[in-house]
Amino acid sequence: MVRLIEVSRRFGATVAVDRISLELARGAFLTILGPSGCGKTTLLRMIAGFIAPSAGEIVVHGRPVADLPPWKRSIGMVFQRLALFPHLTAFGNVAYPLQMRGFPRDGIADRVARYLRLVRLEGLGGRRPHELSGGQQQRVAIARALVFEPDLLLLDEPLAALDKKLREDMQLEFRRIQQELGVTTINVTHDQREALVMSDRVLVMDQGRLQQAGTPEETYARPANRFVAGFIGLTNFLPAEVVDRGPGATRLRIGALEITLPGATARPAAGPIEVALRAERIRLLAPDEAAEITVAGTIAAAVFEGDRVVYEVGVPALGPQTLKLYDLDPLGHGRRRPGEPVRLGWLARDLLTFTP
């Protein structure tokens, strides 16, 4: 089990990591998601022991690790730029932690071979890193981080530099290996898709601060604040106003539109607020189709993405801003052209409200 208690790190005036607390069960896969520069690498480096926290405590398997240098911690890390040893072969790279950690000499070759097999690199042990493809280098890096069976595996965006197809393959591959070995893992990424695909739990960070922690589903369905709502998924934000707060429901005004939110929705404070609506919750209505909330608009732009079309629709009733939405079956029916009038519909409970 890994526990961080109010961990902070300052670099001069910048606070790279600001009072982050988290708890991770043995065998779990946590992804820390956040934009570039939000402090992800700094957080991982503190856990690995490369830099000391300015404040707070890190506990691994019940033991505070503050006084342990990296080489005495049992943590495998895959770096952003992999950091393979260029002068050693794939075999040499994977054998390195075993040699350094005093594993019995005669067991090393077998162990390395087993882990090279695990990452599907049989037969390539004799190659130097520069003789391997990008994906193969990733596999060496992960084998090297896992071969000594560390308590904890840290992944610092090792997939970020790969092209999309290979990245998605490697995401599944990392997940497979992680589940096969049951190793507790903290993955770090700025790729929301990767976070949702790979993890048991997601922790969203911005500017060094924790924004939300939860399962991928929770994070997606119930973003804790405007940042999380905007960072994960394609989200429309509209300025709104609370008109009336009854006991079981709230009346909102968005532009010229008045909407009643059911009581279950988190109640916003009175006054100006912001409403978020995910692109995929908005439906393009057929002429005779009804919905809980309907508005009329005009197509402003259409972008074909293969498996879907992203429309931008101007809705005069909502103000000058356009709404973004998807058509997920673009080949099933005709494409709407810019200038075409359309009707849009969604459910009141799909509206998320945030106080700005």
Add this chain to the structure above:
Amino acid sequence: MSRSPGLRVLDALEGVRATLWPRPLAPLTPWAFLVPALLLTGLLVAALVPLADASLRQLDRATFRLDESWSLANYAAVLARPVYGVMALRTLGGALIVTAVTLLLAFPYAWLMVRTARPALRRLLLISLFLPFFIGQVVRAYGWLVVLGQQGLANSLLAALGLPPLTILYTFPGVLVGLVQYMLPFAVLMLAPALTAVPEEVELASAGLGATPLRTLWRVVLPLARPGLVAAGVVVFTLTLTDFAMPEIMGGGTNDFIASAVYDAFFQLGDPGLGGAIAILMTAVGSLAVGAVLALFGLGTLGYVEERR
């Protein structure tokens, strides 16, 4: 489209280049770049020819002119005189010691300069590195006299502490101290880029995988910095091997290196034949040593192929 003045100058130059060096000549471009280097090296080799020629002619003591006919008499004379053998051994041994000590001191200096997170410290290290270049070898050697002389700073300090005075000046170790100090900046300047090329993440990775700092140094940093170490070693070794001023000043004539013998042969004895023979022998020994080092570490000095992603 408006272009900046800088770009316009470059475009004008490009026009000139295109007329002087049209496309069909493109395959020759690498050779063209080599011309200055080949000329310089050629000049040095050409200078060896009259030297070698002189070394094969004995000086006629009566007329103070070199013989018409070739002989190996000068080489025989050099090899027969133990004083030259002693000097050669002193020079070779001194160069080896100076190279080892310099690399040992330069490596941590360069590492700290490259790795420190503090800009102020990096600046201080860089300035300290370049300062000696502004001062020059002779003035620096004179500085050593002030510090290490019998009544110098060092001995005043020792006396103040109640310790007996130390004789460093005009001894072999004194010469080595001066040489190490002279060579240190060269070595650091050659090591720094080699260490910059070792990503910090690789050092961190090694630590995370279980290596103590010394093991990381031995198993990762030194192997990756090898090209820089070899290059710095070769430069320090050859510069020391042929140095003249430092042994003269710091040794005060008691611990001359072989270059002094060449100087004496030419300008004291007026015997270019003997001087040429010593110079040729010294060049041969130096070239053999460097050749052996390059053969031993061969490809390493060319660097590793860059990591591909």
